Amino acid sequence: MALPTKSSILNLLLNKQCARSPEESYEAWAQCKNAGRKLPEYKVVVFGASGVGKSALTIQMTHHCFVKEHDPTVQDCYWKEVALDNSDYILNVLDTAGLYSDQCLEAGDAVLGVFALDDPSSLDQLQQIWSTWSLQQKQPLPLVLLGNKCDLVTTSEDAHTDAAILT
Template sequence: MKEYKVVVLGSGGVGKSALTVQFVTGTFIEKYDPTIEDFYRKEIEVDSSPSVLEILDTAGTEQFASMRDLYIKNGQGFHPGLQPGQPAVVSAVHTHPVLQDIRPMRDQIVRVKRFEKVPLILVGNKVDLESEREVAGSDGRALAQEWGCPFIETSAKSKTMVDELFAEIVRQMNYSTLPEKQEQCCTACVIQ
């Protein structure tokens, strides 16, 4: 069974932990409790191949920003988010300033990994809060296109596209073209 290390990055309060816990346990965390660092493990099947995801849910506050280099160095995939290869970035779609936080996170991933085409998925979380939305889906898609990565809108609360997100992270890591000298160990997901 193939193992993948996923790092979930994003600003504080964008739903990184809620997405991760929803994926791993099938439950939604109602109360916001800032994370310092949590580790999860889950077996899944993607495209008929069994896989194990080791997911590092990181702190979103600047207080722990110095730890990001270590997370990124040890990750294979990254899941960056909007609400807030191999990185994932998560952000929230209901707060526009989060977009300003995402570029530096991706730049940091590229700097630490020393490779421009790291597996990365840009995530727009909290789509269930449509009436409070400040970030247009077209903005997320445009940024993802600029970076050459997928963009997925999710909701941890309604479990919208949560399983699909983590399956896509595995696909991105499988199709990654990291240089042979580069040891593949982690992926990140950025959530806004």
């Protein structure tokens, strides 16, 4: 399933956290709202080293709030209805909680690799995980790199330069 490629601004419409599984939660909602009409679904897996802000980014996107304290060992899933290019989609987001799992990455249509700009080693860890996993795949998933925590960068020893080399 290919992601929409035409550039557009996402109109984030609905905030919901998965109550049970993403499929059960979405199906219940879709039957109410759309009288059985099922929207196209895209699954994004958010992964990276522990403490880089994966959960904070995911919760900010789906709930529009910043959570200062979060249990880093909990894997969560969230979903959101988005409008892109005059079409509605369901975006399922799996927050992997810093734990690397082949099964998590294989479940996605795309991957959001998160690293902390104030911690260059988090980019190294991300590269290592991705290169190991992608070598095993027949068709690699699209990967978007996201440098987080730019507000915490205090030295020239950050991951900006290393990340720029990867693009």
